[in-house]
Amino acid sequence: MKITLTGSLGNIGKPLTQLLVSAGHQVTVISSKEERVSEIESFGAVAAVGSIQDAEFLTAIFKDADAVYLMEAWEGIGSIFDKEIDFLAEFKRIARNYVTAVQQSGVKKIIHLSSIGAHSDQGTGSLSVHYNVEQILRTLPEEVSIKFMRPVGFFSNIYRWLPTIKSQNAIIQSYGGDRKEPWVSPYDIAATIADEMEKPFTGKTVHYVASDEVSPDEIATALGNATGNPDLEWKVISGEVLLDQMLSAGVNGWIAEGMIAMQKAQGDGSLYEDFYVNKPTLGKIKLEDFAREFSQIYNKK
Secondary structure, rough: OOOEEEEEEEEEHEEEEOOOOOOOOEEEEEEEHHHHHHHHHHHOOOOEEEOOOHHHHHHHHHHOOOOEOOOOOOOHHHHOOOOOHHHHHHHHHHHHHHHHHHHHHOOOOEEEEOOOOOOOOOHHHHHHHHHHHHHOOOOOOOEEEEEEEHHHHHOHHHHHHHHHHHHHHEEOOOOEEEEEEEEOOHHHHHHHHHHHOOOOOOEEEEEEHHHHHHHOHHHHHHHHHHHOOOOOOOEEEEHHHHHHHHHHOOOHHHHHHHHHHHHHHHHOOHHHHHHOOOOOOOOOOHHHHHOOOOOHHHHOO
């Protein structure tokens, strides 16, 4: 197949490109950075440099593709420390660009990277952007088939907590304890998407993706043991205190408030209600695997 990927060579894009090329597909990778071209080509893919905020560019690149992988990246929109950005509006704008490009290019098969929490626009905090994007993409004609991939929280996002792990020997969040929740590795997301690319497309369907189910306490124990810090703690502070800390650090107000709301939903389990109704087979990468990877990064910094 001829497959076009948005998202460049990120945590998911890089292994996805490698998997699809190795399976014999003709892969085009869209990147906003010219310096990515040589790396994309080294994997046997074609590089297309441009912006997902440019509907005309997307239309041209999507033409002749048998399938297209769509994603939106928070980082591609701007810094979470930019208080002027309306992230919800920007996500919607990209989604509308995708709708225009899909319709004008004639592509009929789409895999979209959505997220846990996309089942509702209520009670999920900043994850509500994914609900809105899915609703916009669902306006595409019936003949356009879409698989909405909804991964749970990324193990790789734990790297954002390295500063407090290093300085305070603690992961500091507004929820914690021994309630298990699903987590996922980007490698399992890539493998699932590559697999779904080769399956028949019909209608507009939802596919959750997860690798393991572990509690905050188990994460702290695994990372502590892997890094030689057995006293590593998952410390719980109130949502009000965490919100004040984020706002004092200059985080965009909508992002900060959305993070607190999301963590509340994680803590009471409501974020995962639809996930457990439609629970997928878990992937290969487990917490122990991620902990080994984490320890290598930890010891380099």
